[in-house]
Amino acid sequence: MAVGLRRQRLRGRGIPDISTAMKARVTVTLKTGILDPQGKAIEGALASLGVSGVASVRQGKVFDIEVAATDRAKAEALAKDAAEKLLANTVIENYRVEVLG
Amino acid sequence: MKSAIVVFPGINRERDMARTLRLISGTDPAMVWHAETALPAGTDLVVLPGGFSYGDYLRCGAIAARAPVMDAVRAHAARGGLVLGVCNGFQILCEAGLLPGVLMRNAALRFICKDAYLRVERSDTPFTRGYNAGQVIRVPVAHGEGNYVADDATVERLEGEGRVAFRYVGPDGESDPRWNINGATGAIAGILSERGNVLGLMPHPENHVEASIGSTDGRGLFAGLTQHFAKVA
Secondary structure, eight states: OHHHHHHHHHHHTTOOOGGGOEEEEEEEEEOTTOOOHHHHHHHHHHHHTTOTTOOOOOOOEEEEEEESOSSHHHHHHHHHHHIIIIIOOTTTEEEEEEEOO | OOEEEEEOTTBOOHHHHHHHHHHHHSSOOEEEETTOSSOOTTOOEEEEOOBOGGGGOSSTTTTGGGSTHHHHHHHHHHTTOEEEEETHHHHHHHHTTSSSSEEEOOTTOSOEEEEEEEEEOOSOSTTTTTSOTTOEEEEEEEESOOEEEOOHHHHHHHHHTTOEEEEEEOTTSOOOGGGOTTOOGGGEEEEEOTTSOEEEESSOGGGSOBGGGTBOTTHHHHHHHHHHHHHHO
16 A cells, blocks of 8 residues: 555656666776776775785776666667766776666 | 856856956856856856866766756857866866866875976967966866876877877976876876867866965966957957
8 A cells, every 4th residue: 555655656756667667787897908096906905905816906887777668678778878878988988788677 | 258157066166267267357257057058148268167066976077067058068169169177177078078088086096186287288279378388387286086098099189189288297397207196198187179179177277376375377378368359359
């Protein structure tokens, strides 16, 4: 009952009903050859913590997105659009889109 | 000179910029909120000031670069209008695609807040006509992400076309990695667009315009712009 009411209220405000949304994940990583000072610092910290055998660390970002789409192709296209327009700066970053269902 | 300063949420150097423009050009700049869709009629110079728009979330300048007002800024630049971006303003110009490349985390990972020495690489632009080519100026920097990066072909083009306007050097103009405070490619501190009408730079010339501060080395940029528009008019 409470859930139903909340859903109704959200719909009334134009917020997509996430109970039927699909989940997509956009992973953004630095391109090869782009210097990653943060990754280097993490690499150094791991070594000083005694985590041995780490050859290198590159830092990236993960975006979990709930998409108001019912089919996978649409969800993938939407997440790709988001990545192209904002989530990744393709001058220095690559991105990968996965639809998690 | 009719100037407009774009104000984004999280920007904090807009009043320094306004004060400097008023002091040197003698005209009050218009303050334009990021949600506006047009610039005041007859705007000569658009300024994107420094600060931390949107708390530097996602990437510095990334969200501001997509604000409604940026379409008007892009149109102004496309008409040949002058655009100046300082610090976060430079980051926003890169994210908006008005300048190539990107400003990455400083090589030494620290936020740098101190005076830097810059060599003015050329004096034949509206932004640098107040200086002599090769002149060294001392102006403050205050940034955590000022490390200019672009792909090799872009850097080659910038250098080949003389689009590096300012470079980090020593007090006598010497190039040395230790004076390249943030590790920028080619010690690049400021670059021009292909047509030369958009300038982005990390340092803050607007903060060195009054003798009481201890240096007036930043004056040349604003005095030059004022002269440029006095001549055009």
